[in-house]
Every structure is written in structure tokens, then in C-alpha cells.
Amino acid sequence: MYQRIFKAFILIFALVITSGNATAQRKSKKNNAVETKDPINTTPKLVVGIVVDQMRYDYLTRFWNHYENGGFKRMVNEGFNCKNNHYNYAPTNTGPGHTSVYTGTTPATHGVISNNWYDKATGTSVYCASDDSYNSVGTTSDAGKMSPHRMQTTTITDELRLHTQMRGKTIAIAIKDRGAVLPGGHTANAAYWFDGNTAGNWITSTYYMNELPKWVADFNSEKSVAKYKKPWTTLKPINTYVESVMDNNAYEGLFKGETAPTFPHDFPKLWEENGSYDILKSSPYGNSLTTDFALAAVDGEGLGADAIPDFLAVSYSSTDYAGHKFGVDSKEIQDTYIQLDRDLARLFSALDKKVGVGEYTVFLSADHAANPVPAYLKDKKVLTTIFDRKVMLEELNEYVKFTYGTTDLIKNISNNQIFLDHDVVKNLDMNLKDVQENLAAEILGYKAIDHVYTAYQMWQNDYTRGIPHLIQNGYNEKRSGDVIYVQKPNTMSYSSTGSSHGSPYIYDTHTPLLFFGKGIKNGSTVARTEIPDIAATMAALLGISFPSGTTGKPIVEVLD
Structure with missing residues (x-):
């Protein structure tokens, strides 16, 4: 009787082991299939x-x-x-x-x-x-x-x-x-x-x-x-x-x-x-x-x-x-x-x-x-603004000369940015942040301008949305200017024909x-x-x- 029980136990044990091995093999094959199907990278020839x-x-x-x-x-x-x-x-x-x-x-x-x-x-x-x-x-x-x-x-x-x-x-x-x-x-x-x-x-x-x-x-x-x-x-x-x-x-x-x-x-x-x-x-x-x-x-x-x-x-x-x-x-x-x-x-x-x-x-x-083309939009009754950069520069120079007594304060205006001469600011014993803010306030008053930001704002703030976020992502501390201005949407500033961007x-x-x-x-x-x-x-x-x-x-x- 004990021999029959022992043989039955051995048979059940063998079946369990066999079943476990089969399961392990199936898992192994499944894992290998996943690795083959999901490579770590894709390698196009070109x-x-x-x-x-x-x-x-x-x-x-x-x-x-x-x-x-x-x-x-x-x-x-x-x-x-x-x-x-x-x-x-x-x-x-x-x-x-x-x-x-x-x-x-x-x-x-x-x-x-x-x-x-x-x-x-x-x-x-x-x-x-x-x-x-x-x-x-x-x-x-x-x-x-x-x-x-x-x-x-x-x-x-x-x-x-x-x-x-x-x-x-x-x-x-x-x-x-x-x-x-x-x-x-x-x-x-x-x-x-x-x-x-x-x-x-x-x-x-x-x-x-x-x-x-x-x-x-x-x-x-x-x-x-x-x-x-x-x-x-x-x-x-x-x-x-x-x-x-x-x-x-x-x-x-x-x-x-x-x-x-x-x-x-x-x-x-x-x-x-x-x-x-x-x-x-x-x-x-x-x-x-x-x-x-x-x-x-x-x-x-x-x-x-x-x-x-x-x-x-x-x-x-x-x-x-x-x-x-x-x-x-x-x-x-x-x-x-x-x-x-x-x-x-x-x-x-x-x-x-x-x-x-x-x-x-x-x-x-x-x-x-x-x-x-802004001229086309204007004819279709879409609101547009005319921006004469020459007039803006004349008005800005008058403001700077009247306020600070010299136009040497501005070294360059390009890409909608104003670059100040920091040596002049220092020699006149002025605060750079104040000068930037004063110019920004002046420019914001011009008809064609919608937004103005200073370098100080770009340094001190972390904008996460809207126009200032985009300006900050385009602002490089080593290369960008002291004041950045944004014209109104659909502004005509260079020609009445053709499209532009920027x-x-x-x-x-x-x-x-x-x-x-x-x-x-x-x-x-x-x-x-x-x-x-x-x-x-x-x-x-x-x-x-x-x-x-x-x-x-x-x-x-x-x-x-």
C-alpha cells in the first residue's frame, strides 16, 4: 500500500515539475518575442x-x-x-x-x-x-x-x-x-x-x-x-x-x-x-x-x-x-x-x-x-496698423536727448530690440534698470507698439505663457538687447506688397x-x-x- 502511495506521489511531483518547465519555457519565449518586437531604437538607413x-x-x-x-x-x-x-x-x-x-x-x-x-x-x-x-x-x-x-x-x-x-x-x-x-x-x-x-x-x-x-x-x-x-x-x-x-x-x-x-x-x-x-x-x-x-x-x-x-x-x-x-x-x-x-x-x-x-x-x-499682406487685410476690413520705423526712431531720439541730454545712450536698434551703451549709462551715474523701464514706457506709447519688455524682466522672471513666454525663449542674455518691443498684429512696416514674418x-x-x-x-x-x-x-x-x-x-x- 505504501509503495502505491509513494509511486503516486512521485508521479504527481513529476507532473508538477514538467508543468513548471513548460510554463517557464512559454514565459521565456514570450519575453524573447517582446524583446524582438520592441527594439530599443529604430535604425533607418537614411x-x-x-x-x-x-x-x-x-x-x-x-x-x-x-x-x-x-x-x-x-x-x-x-x-x-x-x-x-x-x-x-x-x-x-x-x-x-x-x-x-x-x-x-x-x-x-x-x-x-x-x-x-x-x-x-x-x-x-x-x-x-x-x-x-x-x-x-x-x-x-x-x-x-x-x-x-x-x-x-x-x-x-x-x-x-x-x-x-x-x-x-x-x-x-x-x-x-x-x-x-x-x-x-x-x-x-x-x-x-x-x-x-x-x-x-x-x-x-x-x-x-x-x-x-x-x-x-x-x-x-x-x-x-x-x-x-x-x-x-x-x-x-x-x-x-x-x-x-x-x-x-x-x-x-x-x-x-x-x-x-x-x-x-x-x-x-x-x-x-x-x-x-x-x-x-x-x-x-x-x-x-x-x-x-x-x-x-x-x-x-x-x-x-x-x-x-x-x-x-x-x-x-x-x-x-x-x-x-x-x-x-x-x-x-x-x-x-x-x-x-x-x-x-x-x-x-x-x-x-x-x-x-x-x-x-x-x-x-x-x-x-x-x-x-496687411494691405490686403485692410481692404477686407481687417484691422491693421502702419508702422513707420523712421518716424519711431526720430521720436525716440528726441525723447532720449530731452531726458538724458545725449543720444549716445543708444548704440543700436535692430530686430525690434534696443541696445544701450552700458558705459554711457554708468558714466552718467544712471541705474540701468531705470533706463530700460523709462525707454519701455516711452515706446509703449507709440501707436504701432503692442508690448514692450526689458532685459531686466527677462532676467528676473520665468514666463510660462503668452507673448512674454515667447519673447523670453527668444531672448539670449549674451546677445539680445536691453529693450524688446512687439508690434501690433497685422502691422504693415516694410512694404504694401508681399508677406513677411518674425x-x-x-x-x-x-x-x-x-x-x-x-x-x-x-x-x-x-x-x-x-x-x-x-x-x-x-x-x-x-x-x-x-x-x-x-x-x-x-x-x-x-x-x-
Whole structure:
């Protein structure tokens, strides 16, 4: 009897052990499956960063029915659309915009406070990408004397290069030098920009190399850009462009030699009077030649050819030139975006073949948006304000001379900022804070001014919302001025034609943000996202270090 009980016990024990082993094996397989399904990072063969200069978010929706399936629609339908994306600082200009996209932070940290700014250390105006310590490559002019040395933090392109021990390549391309130099970061293999006029060549700086690679020299020598010396006609019948104002109106600028801002624009006839190849910059053809060169770079540099991720940074500058000349409601802008859509489709189709479908990741945004032409708004009974900067300066100088007995107190006024001579303030035994506040109070009384802030306010306060928050994010203690003023919305300050930008208002801050490709979910969000989030999101996707000054956060909804 005891033997039977003992055998039964042994049998039950064996069954328990077997069952436990089976359970453990199932758990082990499940854990292994989770690890395989949820890798720690995503490694596309190529990352493509696209910045469309002066693109408003509503260009996606206004022109949607004119777009084809391979460009903007492909990004939206297959990728992720952040519908409520904004710049979280001012001024909203090209240099700071490109820098903020790629550094994941704002001018307060990365230091690029505008395209040009007054340098307090030297007492001169400096350009965001200029650097006289380097020479031009590909031209005998000074157009190539550029570097990213004024940018104080690393970029997502830098971090990818460092993460791969410099084995991954970074190539940056734009018609504007700053649209290539700043996105390329400090470690780019190359940044190229377009030297127009009679040359029509792509050039660079000795910061990157001492001579052009063979593929660039060949591209320039082929003069393929010459095919764009043709009339600018609309891609589709102009009568279908009902999303824009009439073609002939008073709100658009003219090319030299034109008597009306109407299609077709006869580029061969206007060629020499408008700087030869420079005229292409203000048309869709500038975006097309940028795409041509970007595709040549993919081949020439072998981008995306192996498992080590490369980075192609492409900025489309012609949208900004066209916006400044014709305005955001013009048929020229509409046609520029319809033709850009085709260029994007051409780019993505080529990458499908060269890199592989699902093997590359793309983000697309803008360096700022733009306001409607104030003169147009005024005619539509929308409240606008005329700002005459010359009159303001005269009134301010009179105030300063009357109050302090000298105009030497002000060293510079630029980018809506007043720079004081601190030595004069000290020598006159004045309190700097008091002087700043007195000037602020004076300026606030001017009709076209809506807000004024002092450097002391920027130092002492931590603004978390509204206009002062945006101003503070754009304020760099080493580089910004003593008094910062903000004009009223829809202010006309430079011309009665064309659109501009730079303000903290929503028409300048609301830009598209699209993600597409490997590691990206399909969907959209209307939750607020901000420009510094782009670099943070890409760093999280790639599993690499965030740029050194990052203040943005990964957009978790985007990542697959």
C-alpha cells in the first residue's frame, strides 16, 4: 500500500515539475518575442529632414485638393500629422528657425537670435552663418565664407554623427547658405548652397572641404540648372486656383521689367535684369533644382547605402522668396506649393528605389510661417496698423536727448530690440534698470507698439505663457538687447506688397509638422507640439543622445 502511495506521489511531483518547465519555457519565449518586437531604437538607413521656408500649416489644407498622392498626401496618409505645431519663441526668422528645428531648443539656448544681429562684443552687425576665417569653395566670390560657429549647441545631425563614430554621413542642402549650414551642424561632411547670378553653381566653404567632390563639380559643369531658364507658367490651369486672390492685384511685388504681377512670368526676357539665375529663387524652379541636387547627393555620397544611418538635410528656400514677393494669398504661392508637392513625390519615389521602401525616415516642417499682406487685410476690413520705423526712431531720439541730454545712450536698434551703451549709462551715474523701464514706457506709447519688455524682466522672471513666454525663449542674455518691443498684429512696416514674418503671433508660429517612414506611426494629433520637439523625437526614435541644449520633448504619439 505504501509503495502505491509513494509511486503516486512521485508521479504527481513529476507532473508538477514538467508543468513548471513548460510554463517557464512559454514565459521565456514570450519575453524573447517582446524583446524582438520592441527594439530599443529604430535604425533607418537614411534620415531626411525637410524644412520648407515660410510654410504656413494651412497650405496643407488650402491646396489639398491640388496635391497628388506621392508628396504631401503620402506623408499625411501614411505618416503622422501634428496639426497644432508652433514655434515657441520670437523672432520667427529663417536662421533661428532652422537652428531650433535641428538643436531641439530656442535662441535663448542655441544663441542664433536672428538672421543678422548686433554683436555687443564687437559693436558690429553679424550674420548667423558668416565666418571670415574660412574661404569659398566653388566660387571666387565671398559667398562661401560660412560656418556654423555662431550656433552654441549641437544638432541632431551632430549627435547622429557622434553616435556612429562619424561613420554615418550628414549632407545639408539649400539655396540659402543658412538653410544648409545650420541644419548640417558642426560635424557635417558637407553643406551646399546655391550661388546664383551668372554662375548657377552649388558651392560650399573650406570649413567642410578644400575642393568640391567630383559629383558636385560634374553637376555644376553639366549646367542642368539652365533648363529652368524658361517662362514660369502655372502647373495646372490658372482658373482652377480658386483658393487664391485674382492674379492681377495691388498686393504683389514685381520682377524688374514687369508691369503687372501676372502669369506667365517671362524669365528669359527678365533674366539679366533680375540677376540671371537669382530669379529662379523666387519661383518653383528653385525648389526643383534643389531636389535635383539632393538626388545627386544621394547617389554621389551613397546615402542610405548601408546599415549605418546617414542624414540628408534639405531646405526648400524658394517658398520664402516667393512669399515675400507675392504674399501668402497669391496664385504664385499656390503654384509654388503645387509644384513643390511634385518635387517631394519625385524625391520620395527616388528614395524608395535607392534606399528602399520603409528603410528611411522623414520629417517635414518650416522655419516660420507668414502673415497675410496687411494691405490686403485692410481692404477686407481687417484691422491693421502702419508702422513707420523712421518716424519711431526720430521720436525716440528726441525723447532720449530731452531726458538724458545725449543720444549716445543708444548704440543700436535692430530686430525690434534696443541696445544701450552700458558705459554711457554708468558714466552718467544712471541705474540701468531705470533706463530700460523709462525707454519701455516711452515706446509703449507709440501707436504701432503692442508690448514692450526689458532685459531686466527677462532676467528676473520665468514666463510660462503668452507673448512674454515667447519673447523670453527668444531672448539670449549674451546677445539680445536691453529693450524688446512687439508690434501690433497685422502691422504693415516694410512694404504694401508681399508677406513677411518674425512676430510672436500665431500666423507666424503655426507651421506644419509631418513624420513619415520607418519607425513612425500612422495618425494625427491636435495636441500642441512645438518646434524643439522635433529633434527630441528623432533622437528618441534613433536611440541616440539628445542635442546638448535640448528643451523639447519627444512626441510619443509619433513613434511606432
